Amino acid sequence: AQKITQTQPGMFVQEKEAVTLDCTYDTSDQSYGLFWYKQPSSGEMIFLIYQGSYDEQNATEGRYSLNFQKARKSANLVISASQLGDSAMYFCAMREAYNNNDMRFGAGTRLTVKP
Amino acid sequence: DGGITQSPKYLFRKEGQNVTLSCEQNLNHDAMYWYRQDPGQGLRLIYYSQIVNDFQKGDIAEGYSVSREKKESFPLTVTSAQKNPTAFYLCASSTGLAGDTQYFGPGTRLTVL
Numbered sequence: 001a002q003k004i005t006q007t008q009p010g011m012f013v014q015e016k017e018a019v020t021l022d023c024t025y026d027t028s029d030q031s032y033g034l035f036w037y038k039q040p041s042s043g044e045m046i047f048l049i050y051q052g053s054y055d056e057q058n059a060t061e062g063r064y065s066l067n068f069q070k071a072r073k074s075a076n077l078v079i080s081a082s083q084l085g086d087s088a089m090y091f092c093a094m095r096e097a098y099n100n101n102d103m104r105f106g107a108g109t110r111l112t113v114k115p
Numbered sequence: 116d117g118g119i120t121q122s123p124k125y126l127f128r129k130e131g132q133n134v135t136l137s138c139e140q141n142l143n144h145d146a147m148y149w150y151r152q153d154p155g156q157g158l159r160l161i162y163y164s165q166i167v168n169d170f171q172k173g174d175i176a177e178g179y180s181v182s183r184e185k186k187e188s189f190p191l192t193v194t195s196a197q198k199n200p201t202a203f204y205l206c207a208s209s210t211g212l213a214g215d216t217q218y219f220g221p222g223t224r225l226t227v228l
Binding site: 004033035037042043044045046047050052091093097100101102103105106107108 | 146148155156157158159160163165171173203205207211212213214215216217218219220221222224
């Protein structure tokens with residue numbers, strides 16, 4: 001079965017600095033997708049970035065980048081130049097290609113950006 | 116604007132009552148999903164639907180029911196059989212194609228009194 005592990009329940013970062021949120025996953029499938037979502041206090045899940053298992057380059061979206069290390073089964077999210085508005089819960093998720101409707105989520109990391 | 120709406124935002128229920136949570140999308144997505152989120156935890160899949168008039172159970176379907184009579188709508192009923200229904204409920208949709216992203220609504224917070 002799929003499993004997503006986020007080992008950092010909470011993280012602090014100084015405004016304008018970069019921060020890395022860890023995510024490791026477990027799958028025996030060769031084809032899968034990895035996702036990161038942001039959940040502010042309002043509750044809505046906001047899609048940030050996607051990485052396919054066959055993508056050779058790390059995904060980037062603005063200030064977000066995904067440090068994908070396939071052999072280590074890790075998909076860490078890097079946020080550059082942190083802003084106060086980045087304070088939120090961040091969830092890593094994975095979906096295997098053979099079951100496109102079964103997306104598994106980690107327990108999340110609460111990021112707090114300090115001024 | 117295209118998006119997913121959920122209503123109500125907050126819902127209070129007495130024990131023994133059934134309640135229905137609304138989810139509507141105008142993204143023309145085929146697939147829709149219901150998740151439950153408990154404090155300090157990730158999301159768990161309740162039900163999903165890949166096409167109208169068809170839906171499948173997720174990991175925690177017991178005590179819940181759904182219908183998919185229209186492409187745009189995927190209501191979730193929390194029945195009295197659900198022993199611990201207090202939680203945050205999130206609806207999502209996607210095209211259903213491999214690798215596609217799921218997009219979420221704003222959520223409904225259900226509290227059983």
